[in-house]
Amino acid sequence: MRLSELSERSGVSTATIKYYLREKLLPPGRRVSATQAEYSEEHLRRLRLVRALIQAGRVPVATAREVLRHVDDDSLSRTMRLGAALWALPQTNPEPLDGSDAETAAATQQLEELLSRLGWSKAQEIGSLSPSYQSLVTGLATLLRLGFPITVDLLLPYGQKMHEVAESDLDLLETLPSDGERVEWAVASTMLFEPFLISLRRLAQQEESARRYGY
Amino acid sequence: MRLSELSERSGVSTATIKYYLREKLLPPGRRVSATQAEYSEEHLRRLRLVRALIQAGRVPVATAREVLRHVDDDSLSRTMRLGAALWALPQTNPEPLDGSDAETAAATQQLEELLSRLGWSKAQEIGSLSPSYQSLVTGLATLLRLGFPITVDLLLPYGQKMHEVAESDLDLLETLPSDGERVEWAVASTMLFEPFLISLRRLAQQEESARRYGY
Numbered sequence: 001m002r003l004s005e006l007s008e009r010s011g012v013s014t015a016t017i018k019y020y021l022r023e024k025l026l027p028p029g030r031r032v033s034a035t036q037a038e039y040s041e042e043h044l045r046r047l048r049l050v051r052a053l054i055q056a057g058r059v060p061v062a063t064a065r066e067v068l069r070h071v072d073d074d075s076l077s078r079t080m081r082l083g084a085a086l087w088a089l090p091q092t093n094p095e096p097l098d099g100s101d102a103e104t105a106a107a108t109q110q111l112e113e114l115l116s117r118l119g120w121s122k123a124q125e126i127g128s129l130s131p132s133y134q135s136l137v138t139g140l141a142t143l144l145r146l147g148f149p150i151t152v153d154l155l156l157p158y159g160q161k162m163h164e165v166a167e168s169d170l171d172l173l174e175t176l177p178s179d180g181e182r183v184e185w186a187v188a189s190t191m192l193f194e195p196f197l198i199s200l201r202r203l204a205q206q207e208e209s210a211r212r213y214g215y
Numbered sequence: 216m217r218l219s220e221l222s223e224r225s226g227v228s229t230a231t232i233k234y235y236l237r238e239k240l241l242p243p244g245r246r247v248s249a250t251q252a253e254y255s256e257e258h259l260r261r262l263r264l265v266r267a268l269i270q271a272g273r274v275p276v277a278t279a280r281e282v283l284r285h286v287d288d289d290s291l292s293r294t295m296r297l298g299a300a301l302w303a304l305p306q307t308n309p310e311p312l313d314g315s316d317a318e319t320a321a322a323t324q325q326l327e328e329l330l331s332r333l334g335w336s337k338a339q340e341i342g343s344l345s346p347s348y349q350s351l352v353t354g355l356a357t358l359l360r361l362g363f364p365i366t367v368d369l370l371l372p373y374g375q376k377m378h379e380v381a382e383s384d385l386d387l388l389e390t391l392p393s394d395g396e397r398v399e400w401a402v403a404s405t406m407l408f409e410p411f412l413i414s415l416r417r418l419a420q421q422e423e424s425a426r427r428y429g430y
Contacts, residue, residue, distance in 0.1 A: 011314060011360070048361045056309040056357045079424045086417060092410040094271040099226060122425035123418050130421060135414040142271045143407055145226070146263045148400075157383050159415055161376050166419035168372050170427060185363070190417070192358055195307040197416070198409050199350040200374055203338050204381035205401075206298060206345060210337035212385060213293045 006039045010047045057191035100145045107140035118159045221254045225262045240265045272406035315360045322355035333374045
């Protein structure tokens with residue numbers, strides 16, 4: 001398809017598409033004349049992912065380019081490709097508090113115990129290489145530093161629920177036809193589905209509070 | 216206790232405490248002389264919440280003041296007080312995309328069907344009054360606008376899991392001794408626990424991916 005059709009079908013203006021092409025967020029079309037290029041269904045799909053990252057997810061252009069580099073790296077195994085793309089995304093960290101060294105050590109110990117009790121042995125092997133692991137340590141250290149009485153017993157059911165969520169996530173991925181599409185959906189769903197899950201939790205809290213205590 | 220002891224026990228500098236007092240994020244101490252005031256355990260607890268909001272959660276001062284106003288409003292019912300405090304917090308919305316009117320209508324319909332199938336009748340009654348409901352509509356509309364094949368069947372297990380999470384949340388709240396402490400924990404845990412849950416999900420995805428596909 002021509003640029004105008006790509007614009008129409010995607011709902012993205014031609015100016016914005018040209019900007020994405022210049023920024024190498026979208027691969028060039030197949031040149032058919034000096035002034036025209038031909039775009040494919042893959043361009044349409046990639047455009048969707050770029051918008052999920054840049055427009056909906058407010059990810060900086062340089063970060064998006066890094067994420068897409070991993071999405072396209074089919075030399076990696078499926079887990080590594082997923083991991084590399086997701087690890088390049090912005091993490092959702094609370095700001096670390098000053099002087100939390102003791103709490104960081106305690107948080108690391110709690111997290112290790114939590115992972116053991118959850119039976120997440122692969123996550124334990126990857127350990128602090130994973131930005132998610134590091135975010136969990138920072139988040140826990142902040143809660144401990146502020147004096148909240150967090151225990152592994154308290155965290156355990158949350159870990160179990162999130163494991164069930166991750167199983168649903170991967171079941172869904174497996175319905176997609178190619179590894180390329182799987183990693184694209186994994187990235188888009190991380191950006192767009194995380195706020196959705198959080199809002200679902202908040203709405204469920206309102207439901208549950210109204211059930212238990214009335215309005 | 217004196218300001219110096221409040222500073223020592225909280226780990227917050229006296230300059231920062233004075234700033235919070237000026238900004239009315241912390242109620243004034245009980246004046247004991249022209250130059251000295253006496254602070255209580257409640258100040259210590261409130262300071263913890265202020266830090267959770269401002270330092271760890273990066274909430275603007277005006278927003279924090281609004282949240283605290285609701286936390287302190289014991290004229291409200293428990294559900295309303297919790298709701299008002301949480302509704303004043305920043306929402307985690309994806310940026311809405313241009314020209315999503317048709318998708319917004321479709322998203323609203325999907326959300327209503329989802330809430331019916333989940334049996335969340337209270338949430339349906341509150342409806343679009345709740346910022347979480349509005350966030351869910353925006354998030355769904357964005358996913359639909361980008362052409363992702365989202366269905367109610369797909370969303371249902373996520374809603375069920377988040378309801379179980381909310382039950383754990385409220386069970387935990389009920390272990391706290393007073394309504395004031397409950398609403399404080401609800402606010403702090405929203406700010407600090409949401410990123411923690413999200414990171415847990417990402418780590419669970421890595422665990423599950425490594426289990427299914429190896430490294």
